[in-house]
Amino acid sequence: xQVQKIKTxxxxxxxxxxxxxxxxxxxxxxxKTKINADDGRHDLTITREFDLPLELLFKAxxxxxxxxxxxxxxxxxxxxxxxxxxxxxxxxxxxxxxxFNGAIHAFVSEQKIIRTFEMENTAFGVQxxxxxFEPLTDETSKLNMHVIYESVAQRDEMLKLPFAQGINxxxxxxxxxxxx
Numbered sequence: 238x239q240v241q242k243i244k245t246x247x248x249x250x251x252x253x254x255x256x257x258x259x260x261x262x263x264x265x266x267x268x269k270t271k272i273n274a275d276d277g278r279h280d281l282t283i284t285r286e287f288d289l290p291l292e293l294l295f296k297a298x299x300x301x302x303x304x305x306x307x308x309x310x311x312x313x314x315x316x317x318x319x320x321x322x323x324x325x326x327x328x329x330x331x332x333x334x335x336x337f338n339g340a341i342h343a344f345v346s347e348q349k350i351i352r353t354f355e356m357e358n359t360a361f362g363v364q365x366x367x368x369x370f371e372p373l374t375d376e377t378s379k380l381n382m383h384v385i386y387e388s389v390a391q392r393d394e395m396l397k398l399p400f401a402q403g404i405n406x407x408x409x410x411x412x413x414x415x416x417x
Contacts, residue, residue, distance in 0.1 A: 270284070271284045272401050272404070279387070279389045283381075284379065288416065297411045298368060299315075299350075306410070307410040310325040313325060321341040322339065325337050335357070347370055348369070348370055350367075354366050364384055365385040366384050366385075369382075
């Protein structure tokens with residue numbers, strides 16, 4: 238197998254995505270994250286089962302050091318509590334900084350996070366994100382995300398981007414980082 242260089246691209250400052258050539262293993266490319274986006278609706282659901290205990294999966298969304306590893310972002314602020322807020326920043330390959338932030342509306346440890354999400358200086362509006370964490374066994378867990386956009390058009394524009402690939406790769410990084 239010929240070794241290919243890995244190019245780094247930024248998906249609207251949200252995730253740094255490793256774009257790989259076609260000859261990578263099928264296991265790496267397997268899309269374990271499932272996205273359901275019904276036509277004509279302004280929301281979507283995302284589900285993923287992890288080979289991680291619930292406690293570790295929850296930490297991937299609440300501990301700055303872990304978030305920075307899997308998202309490839311800098312955590313500027315993270316208040317994991319009801320009425321808290323967060324602010325992250327990423328830098329694209331050209332050195333441009335992209336920020337995103339939100340308010341935390343509900344926080345129930347190892348169960349649920351409800352927050353808003355806004356990408357600064359973009360046409361995308363504010364979205365509402367509901368994260369529900371559930372244990373499957375002592376060593377496995379599941380993440381259910383319900384994302385609500387301001388309009389059907391905004392949701393559909395997001396889906397035109399490599400959104401599904403990006404979220405799957407981010408979830409793969411969570412699994413890989415926390416499995417070590």
